Amino acid sequence: MGRKDLKTNDPGSKERILQAAVELFSRRGYGNTGLRELAALADVNLAMINYFYGSKKALLKEILDMFFSGYLEIARSELLGNAPPLTRLDKFIHKVVTFFSENSEYLLVTITELPHEDPEITEHKALWGKQMIATVKEFLDSVDLDSEIAELAVPVLFCSTLTSMMASKFLFNPVMAQVQPERLASVTLDDYADLVSKIFLQGLGSFIKID
Amino acid sequence: MGRKDLKTNDPGSKERILQAAVELFSRRGYGNTGLRELAALADVNLAMINYFYGSKKALLKEILDMFFSGYLEIARSELLGNAPPLTRLDKFIHKVVTFFSENSEYLLVTITELPHEDPEITEHKALWGKQMIATVKEFLDSVDLDSEIAELAVPVLFCSTLTSMMASKFLFNPVMAQVQPERLASVTLDDYADLVSKIFLQGLGSFIKID
């Protein structure tokens, strides 16, 4: 059997370790997660973690890389093109919200570890950031913006604000689920994407009848 | 001397501990910060941390409480009132951005620890969340929104998206400062608040000349 697991598609030890890492890092945080707890959840021996990944930090890097590469791929395929800018943005927002939802644990690990300064990981983050900014800049250059906002909406801020807005539901979910679980459940994922798209593209003001 | 430090206004040990905690928790993360490093930065004995605050987690609670109370205070004073809704929102955004900027370390600690499940702290977060949502709900009830977005913009999502958007600059700052430091520096804090306000209230679409 040249390849592993031809019949069964249950994940091997290496995959189970990464699954457990994503789950625990997103729920407890990277620093608050112990490798023994992780090994127990993945149902592997403690030593297998360093055997497959080398170190705990390498596990985190793997998670960040997988998230960033998926996000960047969507940005490149949806943000650039010939369709009208607003149409491109709307499709981008819907695709990203879906991506964030399907990989919400990866998203949470990435966002919560984003501001922390760690020499090894900061390089990784900066590398992905550069590619992301380059893509956003290419998009913004293809849009004819009013001068009054063109000076403000520099790529770094445009990218930050939009990303944060799309991620907001998943960032606040653990808290909001305790505050108003019924109202949260009444809004589907597509509804949420619509909300983000409408506010970001048309603004809240356009939906106010009397002001 | 009944009160401490009548002449000098340099902070006492208790205050220095909290200052060091905010700095280290925001830079390295709560879980990645050791109390010995914290004590060294605060220039106090290790035992003084538990003497004044009882535990490491209590320090985190203190930080979260201080941030939430300040944020909630602004929401209550700016979101509710008699001025037109959009005027209120614009003032709210500018005040919050200033508040986030002046307390960016508190903001980072709060946001990065927000999604993590910790029985003791989850209650705290939910308590503040309820008060915040109640305030936002009161604001939204005073606005006459189109039905097409009124169903989507439930308080929990409205609060999440706007908060995330206002916090985005500070969340992404550590990364973006490495990507494009010169473009970031060219935008003042007021410019940033204007950008958030314009996009959220008027939408990006209203600034595009040709589509």
Next chain:
DNA sequence: GACTCAATCAAACGATTGTTTACCCGTGAC
């Protein structure tokens, strides 16, 4: 059968974790 190699394991490594203890010092009360 001998050899290889990746996978797995129990056990221990030294270091660091958050927390607590017992002791010390200065000040104010009585």
Next chain:
DNA sequence: GTCACGGGTAAACAATCGTTTGATTGAGTC
């Protein structure tokens, strides 16, 4: 004087941390 007490300290507590070691398994190669 001495008693109490809040602030401060060094040292140690048990527990856990990430990582490494050395041995063992089992399937594949020659």
